[in-house]
Amino acid sequence: MASSVIFYEKPGCLSNGRQKALLTSLGHSLTVRDLLAEPWTAERLRSFFGAMPVRDWFNPTAPRVKQGEVRPETLDESTALALMLADPLLIRRPLIETECGRGCGFAPGPMLDALGVALEPEQDLQSCSRIGPDPHCERPSARAAIR
Known part of the structure; x- marks a missing residue:
């Protein structure tokens, strides 16, 4: 069943591009937002992680x-959230919001099941598609703000 999906991405991320293409091919309507520019609060961001262990956020x-x-x-919830609010590059992408709930990442589980996404075992749409360092993955302004 096609649905409306709010998809929080890092602009220019190749993996997020492949994820969006798959969701669109399944008939979902996407509203794409910049995860790095979103005005997050700890409470709102926390709602995307559900019962996931902090390390998986x-x-x-x-x-x-x-x-x-x-x-x-090594981090507890409050420290993890504070770090992510200061440096959104730390947040696992994408964050997905639908009428059936919120989720983090693009790995098999309840969120992708609800969206009708069936990934093959060898199909990895979660990992970074780039090989080697990517200058677009680091935002100097974010790093400077937390030092």
Whole structure:
């Protein structure tokens, strides 16, 4: 069943582009928003993570995570949310909002099931599509704001 989907992405992200194309091909109507520019609050952002462990809220390919500066497995909820509000690149993408709820990431589970997305085991639409460092993945202004 096709539905309206609010899709929070990082503009220019190749993986988010493939995810949007799949949702559109299934007949869903997308409203695309810039995850990095959205005026998040801790309460609103928290609502996308449901029962996921805190470590899974994070984008594993975010520069600060890859470099070991942020270690999601060591964080509590409030610290994790504070870090994400200061540096939205840390948030696992996409965030998806539909009439059936909110979700984080593009991996098999209740949100994608509700949207009729059936990924093959070898089909990975969650991981970063870029090989090597991507200068678009780091926003200097965000980094400067939290130092």
